[in-house]
Amino acid sequence: MHILERWAFRLRALLGANRAEREMDREMQFHVEMEAAQYVRDGVAPGEARRRALVAFGGRQRFREETRDEFPSRPVEDLLQDVRHAVRVFRRMPAFTTTVVLTLALGIGATTVIFSVTDHVVLRSLPYANADRLATVEVLVDRPDNPTPIWPANAAHFLAWSNGCTVCVGMAAIHGAGFTLTGAGDPTRIAALRVSDTFFSLLGVRAQIGRLLVPGDDQPGAASRVAITDALWRQQFGARTDILGRTITLNDAPSTVVGVLPPDFHMLRGRELGSMSKLPDRTDAFVPLALNEHQRTTHGEYDYHVIALLKPGVSVPTFHAQLDAIDVAAAARLNDDSPSRLVVTSLQARVSGAVARPLLLLLAAVGAMLLIMCVNLANLLLARSAARQRESAVRVALGAARGRLVRQALTETLLLALIGGLVGIVLSSWGLKALVALAPADLPRLDEVRLDGRVLVVAVGLSVLAGLSFGLVPAFKLGRIAPGDVLKEGGRAMTESRQGTRVRSLLIAAQVGLSALLLVAGGLFLKSFMRVMNVDKGFTADRVLALDFSMPVGAYPRPESRNQFYASALEKLAALPGVVGVATTSALPLEGENWIDGLRRDGTSERDGDAGGQANFRFVSPSFFGVLGVPIRKGRALADTDRGRRTIVLSERAAQSLWPNENPIGKHVHAGSDSLYEVVGIAADVRTTGLERAGSLIAYMPYWDRSLPSSTILLRTRNDPAAITTSARQALRDVAPSVPISRVRTIAQVISGVVAQRRFELVLIGLFALTALLTASIGIYGIISHSLGRRSNEIGIRIALGARALDVHTLVLREVLWPVALGLVLGVGASVIAGRAVAGLLFEVQPTDAGVLVSVALVLGAVATLACVIPSRRATRIDPVDALRAG
Amino acid sequence: MAASSSDVLQGTLDLLVLKALSLAPMHGWGISQRIQQLSKDALQIGQGSLYPALYRLEKKGLVASEWGTTENNREAKYYRLSPAGQRALAAEVRDWRRFVGAVDLVLVAE
Numbered sequence: 002m003h004i005l006e007r008w009a010f011r012l013r014a015l016l017g018a019n020r021a022e023r024e025m026d027r028e029m030q031f032h033v034e035m036e037a038a039q040y041v042r043d044g045v046a047p048g049e050a051r052r053r054a055l056v057a058f059g060g061r062q063r064f065r066e067e068t069r070d071e072f073p074s075r076p077v078e079d080l081l082q083d084v085r086h087a088v089r090v091f092r093r094m095p096a097f098t099t100t101v102v103l104t105l106a107l108g109i110g111a112t113t114v115i116f117s118v119t120d121h122v123v124l125r126s127l128p129y130a131n132a133d134r135l136a137t138v139e140v141l142v143d144r145p146d147n148p149t150p151i152w153p154a155n156a157a158h159f160l161a162w163s164n165g166c167t168v169c170v171g172m173a174a175i176h177g178a179g180f181t182l183t184g185a186g187d188p189t190r191i192a193a194l195r196v197s198d199t200f201f202s203l204l205g206v207r208a209q210i211g212r213l214l215v216p217g218d219d220q221p222g223a224a225s226r227v228a229i230t231d232a233l234w235r236q237q238f239g240a241r242t243d244i245l246g247r248t249i250t251l252n253d254a255p256s257t258v259v260g261v262l263p264p265d266f267h268m269l270r271g272r273e274l275g276s277m278s279k280l281p282d283r284t285d286a287f288v289p290l291a292l293n294e295h296q297r298t299t300h301g302e303y304d305y306h307v308i309a310l311l312k313p314g315v316s317v318p319t320f321h322a323q324l325d326a327i328d329v330a331a332a333a334r335l336n337d338d339s340p341s342r343l344v345v346t347s348l349q350a351r352v353s354g355a356v357a358r359p360l361l362l363l364l365a366a367v368g369a370m371l372l373i374m375c376v377n378l379a380n381l382l383l384a385r386s387a388a389r390q391r392e393s394a395v396r397v398a399l400g401a402a403r404g405r406l407v408r409q410a411l412t413e414t415l416l417l418a419l420i421g422g423l424v425g426i427v428l429s430s431w432g433l434k435a436l437v438a439l440a441p442a443d444l445p446r447l448d449e450v451r452l453d454g455r456v457l458v459v460a461v462g463l464s465v466l467a468g469l470s471f472g473l474v475p476a477f478k479l480g481r482i483a484p485g486d487v488l489k490e491g492g493r494a495m496t497e498s499r500q501g502t503r504v505r506s507l508l509i510a511a512q513v514g515l516s517a518l519l520l521v522a523g524g525l526f527l528k529s530f531m532r533v534m535n536v537d538k539g540f541t542a543d544r545v546l547a548l549d550f551s552m553p554v555g556a557y558p559r560p561e562s563r564n565q566f567y568a569s570a571l572e573k574l575a576a577l578p579g580v581v582g583v584a585t586t587s588a589l590p591l592e593g594e595n596w597i598d599g600l601r602r603d604g605t606s607e608r609d610g611d612a613g614g615q616a617n618f619r620f621v622s623p624s625f626f627g628v629l630g631v632p633i634r635k636g637r638a639l640a641d642t643d644r645g646r647r648t649i650v651l652s653e654r655a656a657q658s659l660w661p662n663e664n665p666i667g668k669h670v671h672a673g674s675d676s677l678y679e680v681v682g683i684a685a686d687v688r689t690t691g692l693e694r695a696g697s698l699i700a701y702m703p704y705w706d707r708s709l710p711s712s713t714i715l716l717r718t719r720n721d722p723a724a725i726t727t728s729a730r731q732a733l734r735d736v737a738p739s740v741p742i743s744r745v746r747t748i749a750q751v752i753s754g755v756v757a758q759r760r761f762e763l764v765l766i767g768l769f770a771l772t773a774l775l776t777a778s779i780g781i782y783g784i785i786s787h788s789l790g791r792r793s794n795e796i797g798i799r800i801a802l803g804a805r806a807l808d809v810h811t812l813v814l815r816e817v818l819w820p821v822a823l824g825l826v827l828g829v830g831a832s833v834i835a836g837r838a839v840a841g842l843l844f845e846v847q848p849t850d851a852g853v854l855v856s857v858a859l860v861l862g863a864v865a866t867l868a869c870v871i872p873s874r875r876a877t878r879i880d881p882v883d884a885l886r887a888g
Numbered sequence: 889m890a891a892s893s894s895d896v897l898q899g900t901l902d903l904l905v906l907k908a909l910s911l912a913p914m915h916g917w918g919i920s921q922r923i924q925q926l927s928k929d930a931l932q933i934g935q936g937s938l939y940p941a942l943y944r945l946e947k948k949g950l951v952a953s954e955w956g957t958t959e960n961n962r963e964a965k966y967y968r969l970s971p972a973g974q975r976a977l978a979a980e981v982r983d984w985r986r987f988v989g990a991v992d993l994v995l996v997a998e
Contacts, residue, residue: 024955024965025939027963027965028915028916028939028964028965029935029939031915031916031917031962031963031964031965032916032917032935034962035917036917057935058935
């Protein structure tokens, strides 16, 4: 019979068990009556006959027991009986039960949270039918002055690849675009992507209603079509099915809605595709890419994300090799002067690549923490089973089967583990919310993370595994119990067995070792974090508010009017109370690369290889350097008196790359393709792409040189910069009501965002390490207290014979010293080996950092000593007379 | 000399019960009486063994049971042999004969 059927049969039998018992009683009754009637026929008096019949029948209870053994429902009944017994035991020992359940709930809860994040972000396939065959293609623009070397492709590359590729089913390009939607309520800014018409068929996505883009849609000149997301459909169009075929207006041009994407469609967010991505975080609509002639042939914008669907059985390296060959030929044909190498990555790895390692590390850390908890619980259960030895011995003596005892003990621990696991799952649903709130915004696929069936199965499985891990040994010890010995000893040995000492030492060593591993990891991350926070950012201001604005080009068509807005906005804001300084810049430090163009020494031509480098261009007000605290190393900052002249300030590294070891002040430089600019000053290098890498080369030009319609205003404040947000917005509205403020943040938030992932890792690892330390110290404390409690007799004798308090401490410490030292050596050794795996996650800290290793050893040693000294102090106060009498 | 119930090997008890039931369906007490009578009082089946054996055989599907009335109009649980029980009985009888024959061969050896 199939195992499920068998248990179903047993359960049915259990439900009918009462009837079966009644029938059994009736049958027994009938038997006794027939027997009595026989005696009566033989001439025995009826009363005596009945008595004899009963005697002949034997013990009714035994009959019932033995017959019941043959009931099909027996195993279920045993289980229920064990569970009932376990519940009674738990009620009798609330402190023990609560400890176990809470410890497990914490461990399982934390593990479940980390697992669900890791699972969704790293382990699970992307939610596309063809996820395992999708790859991304990017280009490596590898120059020393280029802090973010991996760029999206340009359109000409994409066309060359997709025309030549024979090992892929097809390739698609994605290009970000902002659109204003009109004709459906208020004009709305929506985020749309321009995609190749093959995009959806490559992903394997089908429309919810209508159709998606199909081949032919992105021919230049074809009627404009648009596929919209479920969210946009519901918000803007009330989920009406007559949306199909309707014409909507995007950027003043009509587009026909051809279909709606399914509600569970998940579009990759820009940052999931790389740091140079300009794709938005949220996508509302997809329109055909429709490359025009200019885009098809020039090697301009590196702004196209390329996705390929490989043919079944084709590996990423094979695909890569073919693209390389195509690229070499194309470069020759197109006269491409910037030889680039291709970066081909499976889409899955591209999305989760950067965070896979930290998350797996976190999973390992939380696993280690859970393991320490299990070791602790194993010890607790061992102690308790020792205390219950007498009870078990009596049961064995009274005829309980050993198998039954073992099963009973296992049922108890498994039940505890399951209760702990369930409480843990409840805790984890809260923990997950907290974690998602704490997680850096660029953690990929974060919106997909939730507790689902797969995660729950793992959580319950983990609980059972945990229950077995700390329940098996005590249970089998029960099975081997020798009732005679136990009952003779009166449940209390005079001294401890050698085996007991060894088990205790192993448990201590395991806890210390695992804690050491976690503490070392935590220490390394902490030190890295502190190093990152202390790097020279290149600017010193910390109380600065940044406001992004964009002038509508229609209202400010000419550079003069835009410059007028800049001047009056800066003037108006400077007058705000609490504002110390005002400046404008086209890009903030730490917010990535922006406006990359070439710098070339005066007197060189574009064909000279070493004439300069690629720099980020920033358009700033003269006050910028003072407001943000960017030191001027040489010369002067830009000045209002520079109007009408072409002046430029370079960063130190930019100057160095143009004129190594020469004074650049007064020299001239070609900026972009423009005419010559005079270098008036050298500013400190500012970090652009994060705190951990040297920044890009930077060229600062006055804002009036370009008069950009969109830029950022910086307000340096006396007090909390965020407090000034409202009055700053109001002041800008007074200057120009039509200029919207798109984004406000403080420089502290910018820094905080850059280190978000590091902080996330540090907080979690630190939390796990501290929990582990606490658990381990409680564990050591428990083990020592328990062992000293059992040995109070022996210690009593020692004290009676003249041992002093110090002698007792020494006795205890000597016993703990070895396992602690062993655990430390193993733990620190393991962390040095495992350190290689985390080395890439550290910043200017070696995994073998002596400071961290020594501190961990000292902290653990101190905590372990403390955990011993408390119980051993109690032991020194033992009154020898009491101790001996109690024995 | 009467063999006590514990002397009846468990396999043998199953064989005896199956054999008794192959003669006619009957209730538990009837089975014990019939075996006692057939063995001329040599075998007495204790209730402590009989009923567990009956439940076990029922669980294996070798016997089936239903409630019926006796000649004295008393309610009793009647057991009868199932087709599987008949096959099992034939097999067990064969095994028993072979066993007895083998033991005999040993015992007649001089």
